[in-house]
Amino acid sequence: MASVLNISAYLFTRIDDRETLRPLLRARAVAAGLKGTILLAEEGINVFLAGAPGSVRGFVADLRLDPRFAALTTKESWSDEQPFGRMLVRLKREIIRMDHPTIRPESGRAPAVAPATLRRWLDQGHDDSGREVVLLDTRNAFEVDYGTFAGAIDWRIERFTQFPGAAADHRDDLVGKTVVSFCTGGIRCEKAAIHLRESGVDALQLDGGILGYFEQVGGAHWTGECFVFDEREALTPSLEPRLVGAAS
Template sequence: MIDNLAAYHFVAIDDPTAVADWLRALAEAGELRGTVLVAPEGINLFLAGRVEAIDTLVDAVRADPRFATLQIKRSRSEAVPFARLKVKVKSEIISFRRPDAMPLAAPARAPDVAPEDLARWIAQGHDDAGRRLVLLDTRNREEVAHGSFAGALTLPIDNFTELPDALVPHRDALRDATVVSFCTGGIRCEKAALWMRADGMNNVLQLDGGILGYFERVGGFGYDGRCFVFDDRVALDPALRPLHDGVEAA
């Protein structure tokens, strides 16, 4: 059985190339495949391999004080859903190109809502203060096609950088709602929530851990379909089972 790791962490990195080389060495030592992104704002990991190898890498990464609080999401598959290991140094670990959405520059992380609380709000039809609830999908149309929260506001975007312009026609209609932004694992909705709050939308929260965190802690309540993932499994159902179980390359 193969273990699949997804994790990101925003933290200042003065030496992204050195960190990338270190992560590459850790991944290669465990014969892991997947994608590692390193930027001055943090790290973003999608890796797969033996359970013991994933454990070893996570322990080594968390031993570095910069990544001690790294939060991870894990799922299983029959085969490795990546053809090879890719390690890249980027300007952002998720490109948004909005200086007012940089977590390290913000005075605080955008407020979040726990999956268990969101499930309760969905069941109620409003938040705990009685405000109507709007779920905002920050993913692109290809991802949304595999599934989303029932009744969520989805946007006709192909890239995350298009989200601000696509949101403009909806802003007035969102003013009296509690808006919960969500994405696959949390990284995009974290930046999106920061940008929206900086842009005057103080009624925006982010779903802690994204869809995968919701599946892990709550299941599929209120969600229709599967969650697209960025590997050969294509999409995961609320039990974190893949649509396609990636086939190892020869």
């Protein structure tokens, strides 16, 4: 049985003491024997960690004692080996770069759709109001190539900073439909949904992203795997590392 617990988590929350917080979080993670990456920005925190289950969950529990991070939720998966080479805590301008400063998720989230609800909509071919459901993949093109939802829109962007321009180009194709933006863990599709709603598109974010969908629903309506930014490379819908030698 796989013994290394991997978590991903993010939260949009105001952080004004990043420089002070950075060494504290790194020291705490290293002391717990964890490896991975934590990103800190004024807009929030993004966490990728792996290690012994008790150590990972203990670190998260301690982090939640800070009121700013009390609402942090994690997505878990397992591996036989440590997928990270070291422990990094980095300061960033944004925890996911969009270069669109008016988008501030810490001020209010876009509406979200639960994985089970999305599966039901896809099963029946429409949302609960009878409207067409459009799935919008907000990830970079190379990530999409590992796998995506059947029939999802893919604008072939190479980096997330290209998303606002692509959204402007394709806005008329989305108006009047229920658009569900999705990404690996939820962070990009949260910003994307806010941006789309500001432009007049009825957009929702997939709560928990693809990994949350895998955890709660499995691989229904999904084809392929999900790229992840660590040495596992990609996860199957059962949240297991891809088979060695599998095609991208």
